[in-house]
Amino acid sequence: MAVDKETILRISGVNPRQCMKCGKCSGTCPAYNEMEYHPHQFVSMVENGNLEPLLKSESLYLCLSCMACVQRCPRQVAPGKLVEAVRLAVVRQQNMDHLVPDQIPAMLDPELPQQAIVSAFRKYKK
Amino acid sequence: MQKIGVFVCWCGSNIAATVDVAAVVEALKKQPGVVYATDYQYMCSASGQNLIKDAIKEYGLTGVVVCSCSPRMHEATFRKTVQAAGLNPYMLEIANIREQCSWIHKDIKEGTEKAIILGAAAIAKVQLNAPLYSQTSPVVKRALVIGGGIAGIQTALDIADAGFEVDIVEKKPTIGGKMSQLDKTFPTLDCAACILTPKMVDAGAHEKINLYTYCEVEKVEGFVGNFSVTIKQKPRYIDATKCTGCGACVEKCPSKKTPNEFNMGLDNRTAIYIPFAQAVPKLAVIDKDACIHFKNGKCGLCVRTCEAGAINYDQTEEFITREYGAIVVATGFNQIKPTNFDEYLYNQSKDVVTSLEFERIMNAAGPTKGHLVRPSNGKQPKNIVFVQCVGSRGTSCRDKSYCSKICCMYTAKHAMLVKDHHPEIDVTVFYIDVRTPGKNFDEFYRRAVEQYGVHYIKGMVGKVEEADGTLKVQASDLLDNRQILMDADMVVLAAAIEPDPTARSIATMLTASMDTNDFFTEAHAKLRPVESPTAGIFLSGVCQGPKDIPETVAQASAAAAKVIGLLAKDHLLCNACVAHSDETLCNGCSQCANVCAYGAITYEDRLVMDKGVRETRRVAVVNEAICQGCGACTVTCPSGAMDLRGFANNQIMAEVDAICK
């Protein structure tokens, strides 16, 4: 796959070099245990250009986009935006092969958090 | 026409890498008045300076231009050099081709071209230089220390021991500062009070030290050697000459609901109070806002109780004006209240405390008499979590950008003290980095880990929640790559420290500069760390930047040494670059006197010979010992009678012309 670090940085607008590796993002993440790669690892792996494992990882779709990590990061690195950017990079590569809003069922489980619906749009809407 | 020598410094590769020094020498040789030009690797070295001295003698130079680093760095050095060779020190100009040329440009052609222009401007200026001579001004042999914490106390003691009078101005009712609130001190674990209170007593009893407690600096005028400071004495409503500090009034006072500042608001105090048992001076003070008498004119219990008759409700603010030769700033710090950090539940849970609050809980003289209990229920905690770097090292608006420096060590101390008293309590420290540069510091931290079994986990706490009377701490363990959710009975936040909020207004009064974090700026980051760039203003303690007690005390003594050096002189050499008025041009209009901040300009009737006429005229006269050389008067003067030596109108215009060629 031809996704490079610059693309991710451009999409996300994040500068991972600002990270001081405090791990508050992972400390705060509600989906931590579901994710193979945790928020702080996203930051470090993008910075190191180690994108292959991330692009393939299920973790991309397990992030709730709750943005708690973005809000609490003391260095304003915004790991959530990086996750989002990697996800977008994958989605864009899939050549429009993704959900459109119409495909989201009209009736949803009332227990489903609002955030998840918004997340679905974020993930699948171009 | 001057005979000018030009000396171009390589500064190793600092200049030579981006400026072709040989080309600069060649180009400047052709400038009018230049009789000699050369380059050398390090002009400021002994051999470089000798090169200048030799050339002055050999070529009979009357003016010298050194193309080197900033004049703020070595102007004084080279002035001494030319003086040693018999020239007036003010026959020197520096072209700043390092900070303002080689260091900011990468292209050698660009750098060389600019260096030549800067050199030419300096040559144009030195053409018009004239020998200048300094006046002297007497030094008032008394120092003022602003702030009575450990920094201020140490500075004052050292100055006083050298035989000079010192006044300490402290805004609180007692000296002692933050250190008086601490329990034990790292890395030796000796008790803060045991080492501080003797110094407080010494300061209070020293015949050369005068304490102005419950006072604030109101106004500062003057300049190095001759400051005039107005101090505001806030009313204590207690006659300090009568109060014995017996505390009977405190016992009787019925207003008991004011949060006790000394215990970080963890318990309450009365309206009339003595801050703490070892306070110096040990005097009661009435908190007017809490006192019943000031609310409704009744009560008066303290008056009836006080056998010494020291209570005086009619006291008002008093202003004292004194002269000082030097001023030391020791305004200290505060720990931030982490109220903006909702994720740590500081606002919601009593069991989430700052480290300074924890310090009071641990202190035998504190609100819990030293018993380690949870503020919420008074029971001993089973497990305690420490969170480091709260509000430090961040870039968002709620964070301080700097490292608060002391938190790693005091957190290790807290962890160790908890374990020492109660080995059964589980102690966990969440850290980002453990920073222990200092003598015996890393050993101290390792003892916490190895000997006391404190759990150190690398990773920041993400959030704290409260459930069923305990705190749930969620964090990541970056080394084990797992997320932790653990119970804690108490969470201690190592909140950032910040300069005292009063420092900003004091800096303005002193015209001492501050950085963006409101720490005082030092005159040179490495070589003049205890002096402010404003002459006669010195820095002691955390007001200059975060530091621990040993460093604070070291800096306090260093500042004292600088002050003693200043006060030991009877006279100071004044600035030679002062204003002067051409009496034949002066209209006597007084506009210059209106803008002079120092009152250095007076008007005299003088016999003046102008255009062949001799007449008595009212003309401006500059007191050269008082003039600081700002130049405000020179621009105000419409006739151009007022000019500034060293920065004369024609000199600056010559520089403009050279640059714009």
Added chain:
Amino acid sequence: MQVNEIEKKEYTPLIVAFCCNWCSYAGADLAGSSRLNYPANVKIIRVPCSCRVNPLFILRAFQRGADGVIMCGCHPGDCHYSTGNYYARRRMTLLFSMLDYLGIERARTRVEWVSAAEGAKFAAVMNEFAETINRLGENRKLRDLRCEK
């Protein structure tokens, strides 16, 4: 390298910056020691205080070929001489307003307060000012034709 190789090619604007010794000149030094770039056509003249800057100097710079003139001093309230920059602020406000009134491009003159700690701000200000002057091009309205080479 030969000096005569260094010759002016196309037009590069010339900017004269008057910096007070205590704050802005030190800020410029800090920009230097932090290795923060700003254009080489910015030339600094050191004055003890912003209140030393005579309107004459500014006109003189334009006369001799400067394309932009900027004055930097301590932030109001932080003047080393207590009050110098307050006077400078009034003088420059009125002078710049007058130049504007005479139809001189107002963006050619500027005042910025730069403290000794603001090296980054100094570099940023100079970069931005140089860009503004680049956009305005050569100063023709306030130049003395005799000074043209």
Added chain:
Amino acid sequence: MREIKELLVQKINELLDNGTVDRVAGWKAGEFCYDAAPAVFTKENIDELLYNGFCGANQSKFLVNAATTENRILALLKPCDTYSYNQLVKEHRVDPSRVYALGIPCTGMVDVNKIKALGITGITGIEEDGENLKIATIYGDASCKKCDVLLERCMVCKGKNHVAGDEMLIPDEEAPETPSCADRMAEVARLEAMTEEERFNFWREQLSKCIRCNACRNACPACTCRTCVFDNAKSGLAAKVNNTDFEENMFHIIRAFHVAGRCTDCGECSRVCPQNIPLHLLNRKFIKDINEFYGEFQAGADTTTKGPLTSFTKEDCEPSIVMERGE
């Protein structure tokens, strides 16, 4: 006016006779009656004193050199002249103990150029007639509306009250009303509203007329330097002529700046300019800015208040206000 003149002569004689003063600074007719120029009179030639609608010249400046003797000199000050007088006293250029300042009323001075522009020539006298002026000429009598021919200064008169004076010829309350028929800042505002290019062209056209005769400087009551910077070889500015456009600009910018905050807006600069350059618009620009930026200020209103350029407030606007003002 005639009654005032009679009162004035009576008062002057009284002051000369009782030894209060030994000289009088007043106006004297030149070759033509409208050429009234400042002059110093003694008992011997006091009957040559003139006071009519052409006596616009500001007396106060001449006191700088005239009021230097033991004996006091009588200064005849119109209401607006007292502002300049105060400013000079404030700057210690005139010693008030050597002057006997007599406040005299004024109902507006005329600009002879404006009368001539109406086609009235050969003027031999002038008399007020309500809102009109009766003008005697060698070709017979003519008349015109007063407000059409007033001096610029009088169009925006500061009022009938004197702000200084040892004595008033008649109390200000009883003095005749003064004219005021224009907005002082209208022309400045009009220029400000122009585009930069238009303003530049306007001033180039005006200032390029300057022949550097120095009349503006010599008449200006604020320009009292013993040696002007433009005459001082050491200042780096000295020049006898304007060699280039730049020097034309430079001379007038620096002159306006030197009197900024001190200029009372007496308008002498424009009145005496032989090239009719509206120099007062430069001074008024400074006055307008000062009033807008730092609060209303009238130079010479008293002898103690510090001027706007020798004072400040911590809350003063930043110079960037110039940039922020709309084009």
